[in-house]
Amino acid sequence: MTFAPVMHSVLLILNPTAGRRRRGLVDAVVRCVRDAGWTVDVVETRAAGDARHLAETCDATRYGVVAVAGGDGTINEVVNGLAARAATAPPLALVPLGTANVLAHELGLGSGAASLAEAMMAGREVLMHPGQASDAGAPRCFSLMAGAGFDAKVVAGVTAPLKRRWGKGAYVWRSLVEARRYRPVRYAVAIDGERYEAASVIVTHARHYAGPYVVAPAASLGEPLLHVCLFERWGWMQALRFGAALVRGVLPRTSGYRVVSGHEVRISVLNDAGESRRQPVQIDGDDALSLPVTIRVSADAVRLLRPA
Numbered sequence: 001m002t003f004a005p006v007m008h009s010v011l012l013i014l015n016p017t018a019g020r021r022r023r024g025l026v027d028a029v030v031r032c033v034r035d036a037g038w039t040v041d042v043v044e045t046r047a048a049g050d051a052r053h054l055a056e057t058c059d060a061t062r063y064g065v066v067a068v069a070g071g072d073g074t075i076n077e078v079v080n081g082l083a084a085r086a087a088t089a090p091p092l093a094l095v096p097l098g099t100a101n102v103l104a105h106e107l108g109l110g111s112g113a114a115s116l117a118e119a120m121m122a123g124r125e126v127l128m129h130p131g132q133a134s135d136a137g138a139p140r141c142f143s144l145m146a147g148a149g150f151d152a153k154v155v156a157g158v159t160a161p162l163k164r165r166w167g168k169g170a171y172v173w174r175s176l177v178e179a180r181r182y183r184p185v186r187y188a189v190a191i192d193g194e195r196y197e198a199a200s201v202i203v204t205h206a207r208h209y210a211g212p213y214v215v216a217p218a219a220s221l222g223e224p225l226l227h228v229c230l231f232e233r234w235g236w237m238q239a240l241r242f243g244a245a246l247v248r249g250v251l252p253r254t255s256g257y258r259v260v261s262g263h264e265v266r267i268s269v270l271n272d273a274g275e276s277r278r279q280p281v282q283i284d285g286d287d288a289l290s291l292p293v294t295i296r297v298s299a300d301a302v303r304l305l306r307p308a
């Protein structure tokens with residue numbers, strides 16, 4: 001469905017700490033949208049949590065579109081805020097500023113200011129039911145994925161300054177560190193009650209992972225279904241082999257890897273192989289929760305804007 005808002009006004013939530021020197025892109029998008037006769041109010045976040053609050057409380061009678069300029073972490077906050085008010089929420093547009101920008105890849109957004117502005121003002125709507133993950137605390141929504149095992153440990157080890165300094169290189173370096181300290185932890189994964197074991201797990205409703213790389217070929221953001229990526233080989237060499245297959249675009253055909261779909265997923269530690277540390281869960285690329293977790297599809301939907 002092509003989007004035709006009544007109010008030609010955008011609330012643009014900007015994380016000024018996201019990305020590496022891409023403020024010029026934000027300014028160019030704002031210029032394009034204003035040149036088309038729209039109003040754009042830019043609000044900068046001052047700390048983690050602000051983006052969620054702004055999305056949850058903004059005046060829906062005033063804004064035809066909420067836009068977020070940031071990485072997948074800030075986008076995740078805005079998705080959580082919009083999902084909390086589902087029925088009254090304006091649609092969401094993106095100005096991707098992060099390291100991987102997985103959601104932007106998933107939506108087929110270009111990287112130029114004109115095409116981003118076009119999707120913001122006249123894009124096509126995708127109704128996305130976010131995933132929802134809970135450990136002992138309050139549930140967290142994800143627009144892309146939740147992961148446990150190798151990738152979650154890599155994410156947990158990449159600090160914001162490291163990411164700013166090295167970009168994607170920070171993840172490569174951290175993958176090597178995690179490979180060096182590798183222990184064959186066994187994770188129990190229950191998918192709609194069916195039991196599996198894995199060395200690492202990614203639960204996603206996106207096709208892409210870490211940028212343009214495909215992990216779940218059958219996934220679609222508009223479909224309320226989870227795709228569970230199971231890495232069923234143990235060992236540091238296997239972890240690096242899976243990583244290499246991912247960047248070569250052959251992961252879905254790699255032995256020891258499979259994708260199972262379902263609606264409810266529970267992940268716990270079956271055997272920690274003497275690894276006496278917290279078992280992190282990454283949500284949309286941020287270290288957010290700890291195992292065990294239960295993951296479902298949220299009943300509330302968020303309207304995402306993609307190119308028409």
Ligand SMILES: Nc1ncnc2c1ncn2[C@@H]1O[C@H](COP(=O)(O)OP(=O)(O)OP(=O)(O)O)[C@@H](O)[C@H]1O
Pocket residue numbers: 015016017018019020044045046047048049050051070071072073074075077097098099100101160163285286
């Ligand atoms: N003003 C702010 N100061 C500090 N942290 C913020 C601020 N606004 C948002 N955040 C937090 O910063 C975290 C990282 O932001 P984000 O993911 O958008 O950028 P990034 O790390 O550069 O991108 P990517 O995750 O794609 O590498 C988010 O989890 C978000 O909650």
